[in-house]
Amino acid sequence: MLVDWNVPSELESMSEDASREEAVREGRATIVDVARRAGVSKSTVSLVLGGSALVAEATRERVSDAMAELGYIYHRGAATLRGARSGLLGMVINDLSNPFYVELAIGIEQACQGGAYVPFVANTAENPVRQQQVIRSMREHGAAGLVLAPAIGSSPGELKALVAGMPVVQVMRRLPGLKASIVLPENKEGARKATAHLIAAGHRRIAFVGGLTSMVVRDERLAGYRLALQDAEIPFEASLVIETMTNYSGGEGAAAQLLNLHEPATAALCYNDVVAIGLVRALTEAGISVGRDFAVIGFDDIEEAKHTLPALTSVAVNGRSLGSRAAQLLMRQLASGDFEPETVLCPTTLVVRASCGVSTINQTGAPS
């Protein structure tokens, strides 16, 4: 069904010769309409649009006025057809209901502000099928490149064909088979630092809570956790590692398991802040004072972490800067035409707040 585009907005004061033709025009004004109105050729209008230095100041002004009067809107579809860049950057995000990925998206957006690109977000909701659709759709619309936070269970094989010849920057998760750049937080080192902090505070029964075995990021964080234990010569204990969904309820469900252990945990490093907040909540409801009787550390340092009670100690990943880095990398690759994969590791910082119950006194204490 064809809808009537247009409805030429109220134009006052047209020159008499132009008005006849414009009254007849259907659809949006084109470069040719502008040209006619300004009394130049369409080539000149095209030059004005491109900001070319070739066109005389007076002409440029006349053309600009004509564009304003006609409510001219540039037709990018036509331009890409001719080979121009679309100026679209696709961002394919696996879970927008997770605040961390929202931060990531905002970071990407911010990085695009100055540049010539407009970001274009889609949420795959961890659904590989939807991810395929979304990426295809972005290509169809001529996206110049992709920032991809892959959905769990994406198959690199299918993606490979879909993104052939287009630069892709992965964030957070690495898809093994995909030849593409990647921007990652220092997951392992961050988890190591956090765990070491708990150990330094005297904890020895430290749990790792959240995520599922299939998740690459979790593996990295878990590896950091194990490394810290190893450094402190504390034996690793499988029962202290709890798999959950990575949402609030996941964390809430883990509380009981931690407390019912034969020898209960006294501290937990969580896969991310959302899980940690759920855990804190459930522990508090169970009558345990988090920060005094039990230490919890999260991961990501989302905005919300500052505003829980007690405020959550967290390994700060800074989603915004991660997103910005990814977008910048992508834009740089687009500008240079060199799509050689790069890996960018973003440092993590342990932000100590009340939930791990470590006052400055303990921080300098002996490591057990």
Place this chain on the structure above:
Amino acid sequence: MLVDWNVPSELESMSEDASREEAVREGRATIVDVARRAGVSKSTVSLVLGGSALVAEATRERVSDAMAELGYIYHRGAATLRGARSGLLGMVINDLSNPFYVELAIGIEQACQGGAYVPFVANTAENPVRQQQVIRSMREHGAAGLVLAPAIGSSPGELKALVAGMPVVQVMRRLPGLKASIVLPENKEGARKATAHLIAAGHRRIAFVGGLTSMVVRDERLAGYRLALQDAEIPFEASLVIETMTNYSGGEGAAAQLLNLHEPATAALCYNDVVAIGLVRALTEAGISVGRDFAVIGFDDIEEAKHTLPALTSVAVNGRSLGSRAAQLLMRQLASGDFEPETVLCPTTLVVRASCGVSTINQTGAPS
């Protein structure tokens, strides 16, 4: 700078006659390439793409195979040029760092799942200038319609010209001069209900916290608050209305003001949950037990509200359904071609949790 598109992906097994030509081809495969490979004309390929019933089953299959082999990607730019719908729905959101608007965006996304449209998010960060840019960019890319959560301070005049002839559905905020549909929560009634609830619990010093006078939504919620007071014959007191930024810090800052009043407040209805959470946090830190000594009610019922301590009582707006409604309305208008403005009011529900300290005992108590 022109970048090399393409890099034709590894194609195995081509028929000998086709291989010569394809080896030479630059750029992405076109409908003509597919046609050649399948041994049909480009018109037939176009019909296959359109799912036309005209084309014979055997032919359709041959064409589909050719498309798969060549990694053909539909070029929407070219199609819109010829008059086809772009299939793009623009979503212009004022503040993606507010979880409520994220919910809204997710709702829009979900509504688009089945349909023929792909949503296209942009965050204006409450910046009217950026909003202009973003809307312009969306038009340039051929967006068929817009869901618009207007930035504070948007000027309807400028927008009007920009969206002329394109259906727009506003959400949450109404721009006075703009002739466009709008989807709104029942702000006034929701605020009235919440306030009445506090009054029924015995409170008489009830504050309204958050937002700035220029905000239309706030005016509506404030009106509901005043209405409830009036119904209970409690005089309105200007010092109980506190303006703040609509973020966590805004709520935090309000706590001191509320407690330092000549006659301190005992309850607060907040402009939104984010403000409410900030307020709860600051009150708790000041040693006040929220839910027992002080009642707080938020607005929006974001996911986070369930997970604070105490859990936050809130007027549930359901951002997702609001977003879905908006997207559905827009798609319906696009399908029918009838852009007559409509107003959709979404009901709100008071979700009672611990932060307003009302056990069932108090709920039935006398109203003052």
Place this chain on the structure above:
DNA sequence: TAGAAAATTTAGCACGTTCCAATTTTGGCG
């Protein structure tokens, strides 16, 4: 003021698609 040089403007094709009208193929039936 002619002629050259510089500055500015323009004609026209190409891009990948859709749609219309026209053509070819198929199948049924006398």
Place this chain on the structure above:
DNA sequence: CGCCAAAATTGGAACGTGCTAAATTTTCTA
């Protein structure tokens, strides 16, 4: 076997823009 209708396929003209090469105008130089 021929004819006709229905089914399937096709050629070619747009659509709005960018770019190249060429045309035109203006400015400068002698």
